[in-house]
Amino acid sequence: THAVMEVSSHALDQSRLAGTELSVGVVTNVTQDHFDYHQNLENYAACKAKVIHHVKQNGTVVLNCDDAVCRSFAAEVKVSQTLLTYGIHNQADITAENIQESANGSAFEILYAGSRVPVRTSLIGLHNVSNCLAAAAVCLASGLSLSEISEGIRSLGCVPGRMEQVDCGQPYTILIDYAHTDDALSHVIRSAKKVCSQRVLCVFGAGGDRDTSKRRLLGLAGSEADQVIITSDNPRSEDPMQIIEMIAEGCRTKGVTPELIVDRKEAICHALEEADAGDLVLIAGKGHECEQIIGDRRIPFSDRLVVEKYFSNSLSGNSTKIPA
Incomplete structure (x- = not known):
């Protein structure tokens, strides 16, 4: 019933998403990459921001508040769209507390709208806690509960080649x-x-x-x-x-x-x-x-x-x- 796409900056720049409407669009971070194509961070960021333009009316835009460039994308969000933010170090709609890291994974609590739920994952590293928050934001936008999200993250196995x-x-x-x-x-x-x-x-x-x-x-x-x-x-x-x-x-x-x-x-x-x-x-x-x-x-x-x-x-x- 759902399809998840990773959309490259090249695809956005070359209009490969033309005619595609997204229920949820996520930008996790914008740091130097593909400068052989984009030349500089300004061009690269402008391409990344284009994903917001593909989010349909009444759709949700998810941004990482711990990334300065992502935060600036909030200005691109339309009145007809919902903005949902996540972050560990900065104020956001969805945050994580009581983070414990080990070589076997991470444990933390997800906080959203006054509620919290404990989460365990086999994924290693603080950046993967952030990734879990991004996934949680998408799930919340899709109508799942915090308890369902916690169980989903817990059941996720190791991602090949990612820690x-x-x-x-x-x-x-x-x-x-x-x-x-x-x-x-x-x-x-x-x-x-x-x-x-x-x-x-x-x-x-x-x-x-x-x-x-x-x-x-x-x-x-x-x-x-x-x-x-x-x-x-x-x-x-x-x-x-x-x-x-x-x-x-x-x-x-x-x-x-x-x-x-x-x-x-x-x-x-x-x-x-x-x-x-x-x-x-x-x-x-x-x-x-x-x-x-x-x-x-x-x-x-x-x-x-x-x-x-x-x-x-x-x-x-x-x-x-x-x-x-």
């Missing part, structure tokens, strides 16, 4: 996440630090033939980890080491000396070798993706499979521990 935990019996935590912008990378590293008793080791890179201005920013964000390993993402037609060096410049600005390993498989395995009990290895950038784009080739590649093969080789006595 996805890989348990191969190792004495440390491994998380795989799609974070590929500086804002997202900073959020997941901070979330990792909250649930980790020792060090956070972060493996990440940046895509080739895409916005080059965000590479240094990724380095700045990545420098928040205790050990930084920069590697290839999807280099496409670019020289992988040139991309890596551009990211490393951001790390060095923060006084952090990163390790540079071009081969992503080797970089992941190196992080697993380096990790000790209580540490957390965060493998960021590709998440759920099952291929790596190098030149004009699409090579089967999965961060999760690399991790699983690493431990499979370890158990079988392979001394290198680097999967073939």
Whole structure:
């Protein structure tokens, strides 16, 4: 009876939603991304705001009050539309309190219209608490009760490649996440630090033939980890080491000396070798993706499979521990 669409800024700019009316439109955040296409934040934000124009009369617009650009979109909401806001740090219609984070998920309370309900989720990180609030807003706009929303969030399993935990019996935590912008990378590293008793080791890179201005920013964000390993993402037609060096410049600005390993498989395995009990290895950038784009080739590649093969080789006595 319902369809949920993730609408890209490209789709909005190219009018791919022409003729489509939305019952509910949600904007979760607007931070630097796709500048190879949009050129700057102003253009990018203008495209994101177009989703509001596709919300039908008597429909609901949901905005994240913790994001300054999202807050500014409130001026775009028509009188015939309903505005519903959510947030953790700023005043909003839907908020969360008593937040507890762990490597096994999050627990918190959702507050709305004077009522509150306890919520548990296997999703890790404060940003996922925010995502749960966004989902709750959509459900409230669709007529569901807080208790139904709580049960729905509780039943939600792990989202592949989004703070996805890989348990191969190792004495440390491994998380795989799609974070590929500086804002997202900073959020997941901070979330990792909250649930980790020792060090956070972060493996990440940046895509080739895409916005080059965000590479240094990724380095700045990545420098928040205790050990930084920069590697290839999807280099496409670019020289992988040139991309890596551009990211490393951001790390060095923060006084952090990163390790540079071009081969992503080797970089992941190196992080697993380096990790000790209580540490957390965060493998960021590709998440759920099952291929790596190098030149004009699409090579089967999965961060999760690399991790699983690493431990499979370890158990079988392979001394290198680097999967073939």
